Amino acid sequence: MAANSKRNVPIALPSMGEEEWLALREPIESGWLTQGAKVSAFEAAFAERHQVAHALATTSCTTALHLGMAALGVGPGDEVIVPAFTWVSTANAVLYCGAKPVLCDVDPVTFNIDPARLGALVTDRTKLVVVVHLFGLCADMDGIRAALPDRVRILEDAACAAGASYKGRPAGGLGTAACFSFHPRKSITCGEGGMLTTNDPELAARAEVMRNHGASISEEQRHQGPQPYLLPAFDELGFNYRMTDLQAAVANVQLGKLDGFVAEREQGARRYRQALGDIDWLRQPESPNDGQHAWQAYVTVVDPARAPKPRNEIMAELHERGVATRPGTHAVHMLGYYRQRFGFDVDDFPGARDCERNTMAIPLHNRMSDADFDHVVDAIRSVA
Template identity: 65%
Template sequence: MSERPARRDVPISLPSTGEAELEAVRGPIESGWLTQGPKVAEFEKRFAERHDVPHALAVTSCTTGLHLILAAMEIGPGDEVIVPAFTWVATANVVLYCGATPVLADVDRDTFNLDIDDVLRRVTSRTKAVIAVHLFGRCMDMDALSAALPSGIEIIEDAACAAGAAWQGRPAGSLGRAASFSFHPRKSVTTGEGGMVTTDDPALAERMNMMRNHGASISEEQRHHGPRPYLLPDFNLLGFNYRMTDLQGAVGLVQFGKLDRFIDERAAMAKRFTEAFADINWLRTPTEPQGGRHGWQAYVLYVDPDGAPMLRNDMMEALQEMGVSTRPGTHAVHMLGLYRDRYGLAPHDFPGARDCAEHSMAIPLHNRMTEEDFDHVVRAVRSLAHG
């Protein structure tokens, strides 16, 4: 058995924020304009330009962004939406929010993304859309998915982890009918909570713009700065309060200016992790998509149960004792109580998702990791190689 290193606490993730973000919120606070306003508008403009889309709309989270997309597409009762069985539960939940039926499809153990053959087995006459998740920042093969699907089925990107990522030279967020991104603190750039939806469809963008603000015909900023601020707007759509605050928009602008540097730093660390673990044959490391750019929201290993010296959960416990935080990649939706009981599902119904949930392991990867942190994580993982 390899000697285990002395404990050093290394968190799974830390947001990289500082004085610039603190200073950025001064403007909205001093102006008194705290809700959605000019900072959000500037953030949206820069995000759209970077992701090569004409429309970007800031929202309160990736979850509300996905819900907004489905609602604006008028997906509802009687409709089906295919989602991966290995994803954060929000991807499936948003379909239920609309009264539609989430139809789970299995995933590829190598990429953690949708298994296209299994997607096609789930398509019915009621299928309105597929939500393709770019899990952990690795884009789904959108060309293959688009070519395989029958015409008329929309592709929505769950790009929660994929700000700055790309597929075949095209940015995430420009690959489907619409997309939703996350700015949660575990993502590469953060606004605390927050998200962004993107689309190249002007009619859909206009509808989502109204629906994120209760269905109002004009925004609060337009009304207050217009000639008759005392008149309330008309409401012709059922909408929601999914507006991002200008405080978040100000922070987002600072963070977004660091996006490509953050991804480059993460990519360099990921490459070094992969090299450090190359001789451990029971540990599969994540790969860059050929012709694409990984967003590296997380570095997620796959522990081969046939060759590993111990179970994944035992590894996670041992690493925790050495101070190294880990997490399962995410969960298998069909094994969660809500979906298991509601649809009568069993673990073996989606074996790829089951295996990914039971054998994936995210290790620390973030922009505040020091050389000492990195070296400790490598030593800790390697110390498990002989049990």
């Protein structure tokens, strides 16, 4: 430990280089910085990689979620089922549409929505279920679909799942639509940004209009067309959720590295599992037998009955040893706004409650060295 005492391993770190830097040159020199040819190229490449017909780039996964729900017609009086253990954006997007989020508890082993609990939550007002592929592990799509009537659509929150797959099918085409994130903690990034994917041409067309203020024609069509006096018609209430060509230029380079990034993370996950698997108080994350985990994060569970000290004390000790950790994410029903607005009790969703209290993400990213992995393992083993 003495040799590694000054090493600091961050929880996540984007992997970028000269290719991303050089990719910015063309849009900067051309002067076309907003949504344009670079965004179109990124959308086409992303759709091809994830085997979907349509991909629409947005400013974030949060805006992709809002856009997808709005394009699907979610509105006041509707109910949308979301997991109780997820980043707050999943539930917030429902509120943006004026609908009611209905929380469903999660499977504490996979961290994903529990199909066994879904059926009892469906009412005549249920419009949609948002299925989160948390930390890059695809949810049980067969079990979820079987629990729902055909009229209820599925929106994948695939924020963590670029490059993930379920039974040989990539995330992004497993439901009616899906939303991805390009935040710096994700496998590929352009600082911020998101993507809405779908195989439904009518949904894609409506989302395309709503993404650009509700305009009937794009900025490219307006500026490069033969009728400079032409203004678009605005027959839909829309938003400004357009990605810039600067972001897309970087994102397209990152997309070309996605499969390599996922393979590296898979190798790192196996390394952790082998090195930490014998610690009885630290449960390792699930890995699918019939799909690809994207490993956006490596999220362990500290068993409070067996651990040598409480999780928070373990995390504080690891911090002192130069190992960054985080709780997996939060339980939505335990957040102040949701408790105040909906009257949730901490114990209403015990699976989500325990996941918030006991999960511990440890460093896993594409800039980790062998020495970094060894340092993390040594630090965790020293806690006992």
